[in-house]
Structure formats: C-alpha cells, structure tokens
Amino acid sequence: MDYNAIGLVAGIEIHQQIDTKEKLFCHCPTALRDTAEHSGAFFRYLRATESEMGEIDRAAQEEMKRDRKFLYYTYDTTCLVENDEEPPAPMNDEALSLCLTIAKMFFMIPVPQVHTMRKLVIDGSNTSGFQRTALVAVNGALPRGGQIETICLEEEAAQRVKDDTFSLDRLGIPLIEITTSPCMHTPEEVQQVAEYIGMVLRSTGKVKRGIGTIRQDVNISIAGGARVEIKGVQELDLIAEVVRREVQRQVNLLMIRDELKKRGASVDYNDHWDVTELFRNTKSSILKKAKKIYAIKLRGFATLVGREIQPDRRLGSEISDYAKVCGVGGIFHTDELPAYGITADEVSQIKKCANALEGDCVVVIVGANEKQAGCAVNQVIIRAKKALGKNPVPEETRKMLEGGSTAYMRPLPGAARMYPETDVIPVIIDDARWNATTGPELLTVRAERFTKENGLDPSMARQMAFSERLPLFERALQEGVKANLAARTLIATIKEIQRDGVAVENISDDTILAVLHAVETGRAAKEAVPDLLRSMASGSTVDDALTHLAPSVSREELESIIKKIITERAEFVAQKKKSALGPLMGVVMAEVRGSVDGKVVSEILKRELERALAKNP
Amino acid sequence: MAVVKLDSGYNIGVDPVSCTFVERPPSSPAKQLEVIQNNNLPTLAIVSTGGTIASRIDYRTGSVTSQFDASDILTAIPELKDIANYRTIPLATILSENMTPAIWQDLARAVYDEIRNGVKGIIVTHGTDTMAYSAAATSFMIDTPVPIVFVGSQRSADRPSSDNAMNAVCAAAAATSDLGEVAVVMHATTNDDICAIHRGTRVRKMHSSRRDAFQSIGIESIGTVEYPSRTVTLKESTIRRGKYKLALHDNLEEHCGLLQFYPGMSPDLLNAYQGYKGLVLAGTGLGHVSTTLIPRLCKLIETGTMIVMTSQCLHGRVCDRVYDTGRDLLAAGIIEGGDMLPEAALVKLMWVLGNEQDLKKAGTLMQTDLKGECSSRSPHGL
Numbered sequence A: 001m002d003y004n005a006i007g008l009v010a011g012i013e014i015h016q017q018i019d020t021k022e023k024l025f026c027h028c029p030t031a032l033r034d035t036a037e038h039s040g041a042f043f044r045y046l047r048a049t050e051s052e053m054g055e056i057d058r059a060a061q062e063e064m065k066r067d068r069k070f071l072y073y074t075y076d077t078t079c080l081v082e083n084d085e086e087p088p089a090p091m092n093d094e095a096l097s098l099c100l101t102i103a104k105m106f107f108m109i110p111v112p113q114v115h116t117m118r119k120l121v122i123d124g125s126n127t128s129g130f131q132r133t134a135l136v137a138v139n140g141a142l143p144r145g146g147q148i149e150t151i152c153l154e155e156e157a158a159q160r161v162k163d164d165t166f167s168l169d170r171l172g173i174p175l176i177e178i179t180t181s182p183c184m185h186t187p188e189e190v191q192q193v194a195e196y197i198g199m200v201l202r203s204t205g206k207v208k209r210g211i212g213t214i215r216q217d218v219n220i221s222i223a224g225g226a227r228v229e230i231k232g233v234q235e236l237d238l239i240a241e242v243v244r245r246e247v248q249r250q251v252n253l254l255m256i257r258d259e260l261k262k263r264g265a266s267v268d269y270n271d272h273w274d275v276t277e278l279f280r281n282t283k284s285s286i287l288k289k290a291k292k293i294y295a296i297k298l299r300g301f302a303t304l305v306g307r308e309i310q311p312d313r314r315l316g317s318e319i320s321d322y323a324k325v326c327g328v329g330g331i332f333h334t335d336e337l338p339a340y341g342i343t344a345d346e347v348s349q350i351k352k353c354a355n356a357l358e359g360d361c362v363v364v365i366v367g368a369n370e371k372q373a374g375c376a377v378n379q380v381i382i383r384a385k386k387a388l389g390k391n392p393v394p395e396e397t398r399k400m401l402e403g404g405s406t407a408y409m410r411p412l413p414g415a416a417r418m419y420p421e422t423d424v425i426p427v428i429i430d431d432a433r434w435n436a437t438t439g440p441e442l443l444t445v446r447a448e449r450f451t452k453e454n455g456l457d458p459s460m461a462r463q464m465a466f467s468e469r470l471p472l473f474e475r476a477l478q479e480g481v482k483a484n485l486a487a488r489t490l491i492a493t494i495k496e497i498q499r500d501g502v503a504v505e506n507i508s509d510d511t512i513l514a515v516l517h518a519v520e521t522g523r524a525a526k527e528a529v530p531d532l533l534r535s536m537a538s539g540s541t542v543d544d545a546l547t548h549l550a551p552s553v554s555r556e557e558l559e560s561i562i563k564k565i566i567t568e569r570a571e572f573v574a575q576k577k578k579s580a581l582g583p584l585m586g587v588v589m590a591e592v593r594g595s596v597d598g599k600v601v602s603e604i605l606k607r608e609l610e611r612a613l614a615k616n617p
Numbered sequence B: 001m002a003v004v005k006l007d008s009g010y011n012i013g014v015d016p017v018s019c020t021f022v023e024r025p026p027s028s029p030a031k032q033l034e035v036i037q038n039n040n041l042p043t044l045a046i047v048s049t050g051g052t053i054a055s056r057i058d059y060r061t062g063s064v065t066s067q068f069d070a071s072d073i074l075t076a077i078p079e080l081k082d083i084a085n086y087r088t089i090p091l092a093t094i095l096s097e098n099m100t101p102a103i104w105q106d107l108a109r110a111v112y113d114e115i116r117n118g119v120k121g122i123i124v125t126h127g128t129d130t131m132a133y134s135a136a137a138t139s140f141m142i143d144t145p146v147p148i149v150f151v152g153s154q155r156s157a158d159r160p161s162s163d164n165a166m167n168a169v170c171a172a173a174a175a176t177s178d179l180g181e182v183a184v185v186m187h188a189t190t191n192d193d194i195c196a197i198h199r200g201t202r203v204r205k206m207h208s209s210r211r212d213a214f215q216s217i218g219i220e221s222i223g224t225v226e227y228p229s230r231t232v233t234l235k236e237s238t239i240r241r242g243k244y245k246l247a248l249h250d251n252l253e254e255h256c257g258l259l260q261f262y263p264g265m266s267p268d269l270l271n272a273y274q275g276y277k278g279l280v281l282a283g284t285g286l287g288h289v290s291t292t293l294i295p296r297l298c299k300l301i302e303t304g305t306m307i308v309m310t311s312q313c314l315h316g317r318v319c320d321r322v323y324d325t326g327r328d329l330l331a332a333g334i335i336e337g338g339d340m341l342p343e344a345a346l347v348k349l350m351w352v353l354g355n356e357q358d359l360k361k362a363g364t365l366m367q368t369d370l371k372g373e374c375s376s377r378s379p380h381g382l
C-alpha cells in the first residue's frame, strides 16, 4: 500500500511505569501483588461531575450510560490515598527527577512550574474518578526527525481483575507518558520510533520491566478518515501491524460509504420494530431468554454490514460495539443469518415484519429489558448513520484485539476532562535543577562500548545492553569478571537452562556473581557453569554446589588422575596413538567433574599422552 | 507564577513577566438548569451553610471552596427529585471552621421558620469539620416535630467518587422518614452501601478524611439508610416524628470555652477564662486535671464561671469521686459532665447559661438529659 498516497499520519503515546521506591502521590511501595493476597475490599459508585468547563465530557457520558458499581481490592502495601480516603501526598520527587532526566535525553524544555491535573476517568480504574497527571516538559526531538510534543508524569490506574473488580496495588505507580507529534507516515516508522523511545527509557535503568509495564497508544488517520486512538498496544512488534490494519479499516470504511451512497442507502429511526413476539417459540436459546427484541432496517446496507474491514472485523462488529455500550451482548444481522440457532424461516419473518427489500440489512437487538434494548437501538442507528455520512470513520478510542485488529471502546475524550488537582501543590523547576539534570549513556552507545572496550561481538554486546541483567553485567565487569564469560552466562547460559525448565528466578544476582568469580579464579571450570546454576536454582548454596559439582583438584592431583587414566587404557592409547586425545579428554573431564578448565586438562593430557607414546612408540 | 491553561487541558505555571495581556475572555454565565419538582411528594427544606456537599474550584487560589447554593445541589444530584420537593434556603456559604454561635442561632431560626411553614423535614448541608457542634446546637435550640438532618461530604463534591450524592440522597430519605429529632446522616462504612443516622448530640467526627468519619459515641447510631434502596430503619429508642411540639429557644451564652487539659499545663492559661460564664474541661480519664490547677479553678468558680468536667477519653463517663484530685475538684464546685462529649457539653453549656440565670438550676440542667446528650446508664459494649 502506498501510505504516502493515502495520507497516513500517525503519532504515538508511550506509557512507561517507572521503578521508584514509592508511589507518585503516597508513600506506598510500587510493588505489584498477587490478587489472592488482598487484605480487604470495598465498593463504590462513580458519577460524572461537572468539570471545570461546566459540561460533562462525552467519553465520561458514555461510561455513565451504565450504572456501575466497582469493587476494589486493598493490600498491606496500599493506603487510604489509593482508597480515595485521604488527600494525596506531595508529588514524588524521585519520579519527577527521572521524568526530567528523560526530558533532557529528548532535548526538551521543562515547564517552569509543574501543575498536577485531574483527568476524568470513570471506568472504575481510578477510585477517585480521575487520574492525576502533570505536564513536565515540551518540545523534544527525535534523532531521525520528528518531535516529542510532551512528557507527562501520571499515576498508573488500578489493574482490572475481572469485570468491575479492580486491584489497588498498581494504582498510583508513577507512569511517564511521552507523546510524539503526528509526524510518522509509514507503519514501520511508527514501530521504529516506539522502539527508539523505549530504548531511551530503558537507558535510565529506572523503568519497570515485564508485560504491561510499557504500553503504546497509537493515533492514526488517513486522508478522508479520522483520528483514531488505539489504546494499550503492549507488544512492540505489533505496532506496525496495528497501523497497517487501522489504515485498512479506514480505507474500507471509506469504500463502504461510497458504495452506500451509490445505492442510495438510508437509516431512519422509524425503521425499527418490536419483534419480541415473533420469537416466542424460537429454538435459539439466546432469543428465548430475551425480554425485548427489536429489528432495525438499514436500507441498502445488505452485504456491507457483513463485509470484512479488518481481519475478523466487519462493519457489523463496529455497530455491535456501539450497541454493547448499553449492556447488550451484541447484535445479529441478516448478512450473517441464518446462524446462531436462528432459522431461515425466522429470518424471513423478521424481513417480512420490517418490509425489508433485497438490498436491505436487518439488525436484531436482544435486550434483557426495554431500557437496554431501546438504548441499543439508538446506538445502532447512530453508528449506521455514521457509516454513510461525510465522515464515515468516527473519531474514536479503540482497544487492540489479539493479532492487531481493534474494537471500539469510547469516543475520543475532549479537553473538558481536565481540571486542577487542588490537593497537590505545584512544583517549580528552576534553572539550577534543570542544569543539574544529566542523561545517562544510551543503551545503543553502551553496546558499542562493550564491543570496543570489552571485546564482545556486536550482537552479544547489543543483547547485553538491552538485557534486564545489564546492571549485573556491569557489576561483574567492575569486579573483574571477563566480559565474554559474564555476557555468555547472563545471556545464553541462563536462557538455556531456563528452557530446560530450571527456575532461574530463584538464582540471586550474588549467586551468579559467585559462580563467575569461581570460574575466574580457576576454582571451577566454565563448563561447570550450567550445572552449578541448575543446582543453585534448586536451593543449594554456592559452596555446596562447588564442592559437589566442582570439587577442587590440584594440579598434582590432576596430573596423577591423567597418568592413571592413560596407564589403565594403555592398549587403547597404543592403538589410537595421538587421536586418543579426544576420547580421553571426555574421560578425564567426567572424572574431575567440572572443577578444572578444559583448556588446562587438554594441555596436561596432551603432554602426558606424548610422554606415554614416546615411552612405548 | 501565572497559570496558563493549554489547549490540551493541562495547566502550567509560567513567569508572569513572560506573559502579555491579549484580551479578557468573555465570561460564560453559569447555566441554571430548571429543576422540575413533583408536587405529589413531601416538601423538604434544604438549608445550605456551605461545606463540601457543594463545592467548586476557585480559580483565584486553585483550591476547592464552598460556593454553590442549595439549588445547585439538585442539579448535581438528580435522584433527590424522586424523594421530595425542595425549598432551598441559602443561609451561608462558609467553610465550617468559620462557623460561629451567631450563625447557629440564624440556622435555628431559619429551620424553625421552615418547620412552622409546614415542611415535612429539614436538610442542613454543612461542612464536616464542625457539623457535630452545629447539630448539637440545633438540638438544644429547637424542639422539633420533624426530622432535622445534617449532611456533608468528606471527599469534595467535584470528584466523581465524592460521597456527597449518596449522603444527600440518604439524608433526604431520613428527612422524609418517621424520624423526629436532630440527626447527622453520613456514610456508615467506606463502601457506598449504608449511611448511619446519628443523634445530633452524640455524634463526633472521628477521622480526618475517611467517608465513615462520623460515629455515635456512647450510644449506637439511631438508625440507618440503605443505598441505593433508600430503606430507612430506626432504632426503637429513636424519637419519632410528631413526638415534640415545635418550639424555638434560641438564646445562647457565647462566653463559654472548652479547654483540653495536658500534663504540665500552666494554671496561667486559666486566666484567659476570667469573666467567662462557662468553661468545659476535657480532663484526663475519669475527669481529672493536675492539682496545681485547682486553686485557679476555685477562683474562676468564685467569680461566677460555671465549670463542667468531661473526659478526653470521649468514651465513658466522668466520676470525680474515685481519686483525691477528683474529690478536690468536686469540693471546688466543678460540675460532672456525665457521659457527655466535650463539644456537646460546651454547646449545652452555652444554651443552658443563655436560658437559665439561676446558676444552681443551670448546674442541675447540665446534669439532666435534655436532648439525648447524656444518660445515667452506660450500656456495656459501647
């Protein structure tokens, strides 16, 4: 696809949890907990309030369509601030400093005074009904062109456990939000920029690692389309695919609109009928349970509602997402019927009832009550009207589905959702503080240095620099361990034994270092490293593991072991001559069980073998 | 620093010197939504005094202050319309720490007028800090045939999680119920499930920020309101609607004080109360102060100050007959405050001294249960 021709414009927002000692607005640790460990629970209702602008935000209104009660889990590591029962503490200074450091790495300008705002979020993920967020710096630059617009310091939302149940351990962890300008024009460019920003963030060594600790939101539009924000892309590798699929979706929605226009399609609120009675004796279990069933005729929509606009997504999926806001499970439409236990006969009855012509599509709404079904009818009509309107791509916030397609979440939030957090005093960033802020060495620069100064091959150096075990690697170097040994152990060996099912998370950094030191001092052979780590993963101490797996063998002992082996196998040696070296090597190594470096063994064995052969040629 | 609001909605602070005046934005008049009332429902009066039941952001200071009048409350909490019809009386818009006995009197008069005009119940919106004082003052000043319900919120009304809406809905339910006394209705737990109805003379704010800060001390709460069902349940001992005839006794003697004793407290501090008509002491334990204070207390009593002893334990009653210090205090002429809360005792003392000139009779009144503020029995378990 020629992305230039279709006018792709994209920007990204990156949310990265940072690894501070305490949360952003309270003194709780930033520890993530197992929900089974929760110490208590409470529930609340949230309601949209008049914001600073005097109007309720449209995204908030959307949430308000549902009467929702939220349950929250508390822990011995959460406090009244997370419960929204105590005013927030002053903004965590460690988090602000890190935010400034990152701002400096992107050549940004800090704001003179940081004001904390309340961003209205009433989906339950914040007990207060708002997320605290502060703009810290503006106008940054990316190395290959492109701008970072803003960097904000925010509090992380509570983790959804299930449905309307949330876990408060995550609420309040500091989150850095980096927003680029809409400066990218190809899917690959979006992914590269995301990767670069992620690399800069990790260069600080102060960001949280693991699934969910970094999330990318992507803003995408094409010419004739609309700005769509895709939330929470967790896998970096998927970003380009998400962009490609969104472009495809917008292109298809534009095409569908043109086709609808050509057909003279129309949507009318009066084109809906109560068909509950029709299904009195249905065999479909879903329809049987329904208290209210409506049919809505979309004139001229036949086959287009069922047309794929993205892998596994149809215009029907979009309409269905809108209806789900009212609490219904989804919709049926005649493009996909008969199916789901609805018979061909029932389909023709629906069509008859709606006076549907060949080219019409009939949507069926199944509601638990009149209110729900009525709400869904409105939503279906609203979405269907958009499909044939001037802007057939609605401005939306969407969520990513597995594989990279997306589903509607809510309308784009307006600016009205922000108002000042009056409980937090603004913080001044003066010149002294900004000038004292320095950025750390980038991971890419560090990788080059590992190659140049420490002799790692470039691929290993890069892996090491980007690894979570980078701090341990640097510590090992500092303590005199050779770079190759340390890198090979931390990158390759640990991964290998992990693949065998060894619980590597049980091996502490100190233990790994002790093993590396044992190899460096000749106490253990490097061949013994995997076995030593394996043994320590299952609980042995360093000393035990060394004694058991690498008992110390002196040079004299080694020489006598080798002599003994050669004498015992005199016949074999006489037969194989010099080529006995290889097989004998294995015998000796098995005997010394990893306590001597293979190079030393081979050296002595070679000498002793030559000596033996010289005696009995 | 000058605060700039960016298009994104964020505020930042910048040096005012770097700002140039462009133009003053047109002021957008606050739209007043018309509140449609249902005349088939009972009429309640909402008397607003300010506080976080109705607060807004002050752009000048950037802080949350009380600014709405009662009609804004109806716009903000539409469920109230299903419970009653409302008359709204904006009495004051103050933070409750700025409350005064003079405003208590205005409040009592306004409430009295509304009841005389026939409302079925009163809701007083009030900041939570001194709500218990105002509730106690109203209890003493009015004999009421209808519920007078004080309500507020612990978390500001501008946030989606505020307790204001549920508290107000439960207060309206209580104000239309069979209740017949002055009460405080606030969250009973941290959940949005139940509000407790507390007697106005027995309630105390016991936490600075939690939703369930208000607790009945010395007695159980006198009822509950479930949310969202709005089911009101009253205890058997709770006074029912219509038991008392409407009467207003709005005199208060403002020259009364409340002093908490602490170890090492200088007797000189008592000099400040010279000329006061009354002083409530929050003593230690059973109601003690150090012996060094006794001569000064004697002098205050001799010069006409009535001194009432309460306990800073809050729970339990004073008894000055057990230890020597106590017996010395009794000999000096202090009055034991029974199981009254120190704050309730202060308000009662103002009311008693405002209405009874005879000190002996006043002393007896201080030890008589007037509005459920004290009792002769201490039920166990409380």
Ligand SMILES: [Zn+2]
Pocket: A023, A026, A027, A028, A077, A078, A079, A080, A081, A082
């Ligand atoms: Zn906390």
